[in-house]
Amino acid sequence: MFNNFPLWPERASSVAGNVDALFIFLLIVSGLMTLLIFACLAYFAARYRYRPGVPAEQIEGSVPLELTWSIIPLFVFGAIFLWGAVAYFKERTPPADATEVYVVAKQWMWKLEHAEGQREINELHVPVGRDVKMIMTSQDVIHSFFIPAFRIKQDVLPGRYTVAWFRATKSGTYHLFCAEYCGTQHSGMIGSIVVQEPAQYEAWMNGGSTGPLSASGEKIFAELGCVTCHRNDSQGRGPNLQGLFGKSVLLEGGRSVTADENYIRESILDPGAKIVNGYKPVMPTFQGLVSEEQLNALVAYVKSLSETKPGQASSKASATTDALRLKGNQVE
Numbered sequence: 001m002f003n004n005f006p007l008w009p010e011r012a013s014s015v016a017g018n019v020d021a022l023f024i025f026l027l028i029v030s031g032l033m034t035l036l037i038f039a040c041l042a043y044f045a046a047r048y049r050y051r052p053g054v055p056a057e058q059i060e061g062s063v064p065l066e067l068t069w070s071i072i073p074l075f076v077f078g079a080i081f082l083w084g085a086v087a088y089f090k091e092r093t094p095p096a097d098a099t100e101v102y103v104v105a106k107q108w109m110w111k112l113e114h115a116e117g118q119r120e121i122n123e124l125h126v127p128v129g130r131d132v133k134m135i136m137t138s139q140d141v142i143h144s145f146f147i148p149a150f151r152i153k154q155d156v157l158p159g160r161y162t163v164a165w166f167r168a169t170k171s172g173t174y175h176l177f178c179a180e181y182c183g184t185q186h187s188g189m190i191g192s193i194v195v196q197e198p199a200q201y202e203a204w205m206n207g208g209s210t211g212p213l214s215a216s217g218e219k220i221f222a223e224l225g226c227v228t229c230h231r232n233d234s235q236g237r238g239p240n241l242q243g244l245f246g247k248s249v250l251l252e253g254g255r256s257v258t259a260d261e262n263y264i265r266e267s268i269l270d271p272g273a274k275i276v277n278g279y280k281p282v283m284p285t286f287q288g289l290v291s292e293e294q295l296n297a298l299v300a301y302v303k304s305l306s307e308t309k310p311g312q313a314s315s316k317a318s319a320t321t322d323a324l325r326l327k328g329n330q331v332e
């Protein structure tokens with residue numbers, strides 16, 4: 001309809017329609033309220049204007065009127081809140097089976113690495129209809145990952161991971177922007193998201209992979225000597241990492257933490273921050289020894305140790321027994 005006069009960027013993700021609907025609803029409500037207020041203003045200004053010889057009337061308050069203008073807006077705002085909250089949580093919670101892409105932002109480019117091993121700069125290829133989760137960090141300052149056509153925007157911070165996800169619904173090439181002022185070339189920190197039909201995407205994927213990210217991680221894990229302490233049994237000086245990812249970990253002092261990307265990252269860079277119950281704080285820091293890309297590979301490797309192998313029971317069904325086994329491993 002608006003081909004030559006685009007009011008909105010293209011809608012190309014599963015959440016875009018709902019985000020726009022909410023935005024249009026807000027516009028209509030605010031527009032109607034503005035009209036109502038100005039209409040009342042004009043009417044009352046005329047109706048109660050000063051006339052010579054006519055004394056001013058004293059008008060008492062009206063309970064029904066006050067209840068009306070309190071209760072109706074309460075429901076309208078309640079609806080806006082609920083609608084927004086549901087949309088927000090949907091946009092903030094990546095589906096469990098999403099394909100993962102690691103994003104490293106730096107002044108002034110985007111480095112993207114697929115879990116399958118493909119690396120890209122300022123460009124991301126994804127297939128139509130697949131959930132894609134981005135695990136993002138920055139090498140220097142704060143950046144922001146913004147794809148208007150998908151209606152997603154997420155700050156990318158140094159020193160930790162933030163997450164965003166989308167499901168593209170339409171093939172095409174869409175703008176990627178940095179939406180946080182990050183230095184002189186900020187406006188040049190742009191890229192494109194190339195959404196392809198699944199067959200095209202397969203063809204692209206098959207061209208030049210360096211092997212899965214988790215495999216590079218396994219190599220780094222061996223090179224840095226991590227394997228000497230993190231053994232696959234309970235005899236190591238550090239915790240066994242098999243099946244760790246996504247589980248709750250009991251820490252020294254009785255606290256628990258969920259083993260997510262940020263926990264693994266912190267445990268590599270600042271091992272003393274969270275000591276697993278029953279272990280000694282003997283691990284050295286790897287701050288400055290591993291690059292952001294190597295960190296991502298290590299995280300991908302630790303995650304891969306929790307993936308269900310064919311023939312095993314589904315990870316959800318055996319989560320409780322895994323958690324029990326994990327606990328048994330940690331308390332020596």
Ligand code: CUA
Pocket residue numbers: 105106108142143144178179180181182183186187189
């Ligand atoms: Cu990166 Cu602005």
